Amino acid sequence: MKKGFLSVLLIFTLSAYANVEIKSESFQEKIINKQNTWVKAARVIPGTKVRYINTISNNGADTAENLVITNPVPNHMRYVEGSAKCSGACIITYSLNGKFFDMPAKLFMIENGQKRVAKATEYKAIRWVVQTLGAKQNSSVQFDATLE
């Protein structure tokens, strides 16, 4: 019992001093002066394409490593093929169930008894792996999804 309490306390402590934060924002496309611009979303309608941007900030003094950002595609949204990106170097994988992640060519669905490569709109989650993020550095990952 005491050991368990200490473990919880330790995890709490590590989280409290983690120093790397993640902030999520949503944007939607708007045309201003004949140019596409992304503005903060708040109100959307069916068919709206929303861009989700997650910004990771390392506020500490040490380099963070093996950063894994996971973003489930929100309910009622459909991932837009090829839209997942990152500001630096990263590896992007996708999941059909939120648990197992892999490259698009290795994600399969069964339809009418036939195995086929999954469509991007069927992805349930996206994962970015960033090797390092230096102290006082920011990085971001993003994807687009369309409201059903």
Add this chain to the structure above:
Amino acid sequence: MKNIVFSAFLWMLFGITLLLAKGVSAGTEIINTATLEYQINSVQYSATSNATLDKVDQIIDVSVVWNDTSPIIVASGEINRALTFKITNTGNGNDTFNLTYDIANPSSDFIVTNPRIFIDTNNNGVFDISVDHEAYSITLAADASSTIFLVSDMPTSSYISGSISSNAIEAKSTIGGSGAPGTIYPGKGTNGVFAVDGMSGGVSKAWGEYKMSNNLGVKLTKSATHSGTEVTTGTIVSYNIVVELQANGSADNLIITDAIPVGTTYVAGSLKLDSVSLTDASDSDSGKFTGSGIEVNLGTVTQTTGNPYMKNISFEVMIS
């Protein structure tokens, strides 16, 4: 209520997406959260992002279509004749639509009277005045449809067959319905969300047609004369058929046929329409000899007051 019309650029923003009206229900909250796992000095950490919240606006859209497959055939003086329409809430939230009729189409040949709108209460698609109820507004959930009827009386005056009367039902949203796609209504949507007029502008109108069909009688009077004083082998008998209409009106594809009597032989080249010869062959003129009789296609025939319709068809046979 203050309506705000989207400026052009905002409309361009919605232009494509409004084509996809329906979809997620108005008021739905779209929430996004991401998680982060990482290591510092080989110690594992994790973090969770804030949750973004985007709320789904209510798209106001409606569709009214005329559901009869062809004009409703009516006769002068008939009452309670129904045109059938279908109204669908093509938006993504509940809406109440006001219903109005329009019987003043300039292209109509006749104007109906006593127009009323009924809702198909028992949802059987057939108008029944004892069951369906008269109403001028209808509330529909997103994607829901209802059959509605425009019920009218026909004028008692006589109109030629084929006369058309075009009449419409218009549905207009009580939330929006500006007619201008992109007009927004802050706080007027389901549960207080913003509402915005979709591609229909929140208004839809469809026209349906009545077609007048008076019973148009065709009168045929056939007479015969023959050469000589006695009818014997070789006698030529000339037949004449007078074609008349018994009322004002119009009919399409009026075809007159007459079989050659037994014991006679058709005299080749004798077929005439109003004294103008017709060839026996099936060709560009309106008559032909079929081998067993004559056939004349008079096409569309019309009679109006002061312009009676009459045609004479004649042909000859020889007694065998």
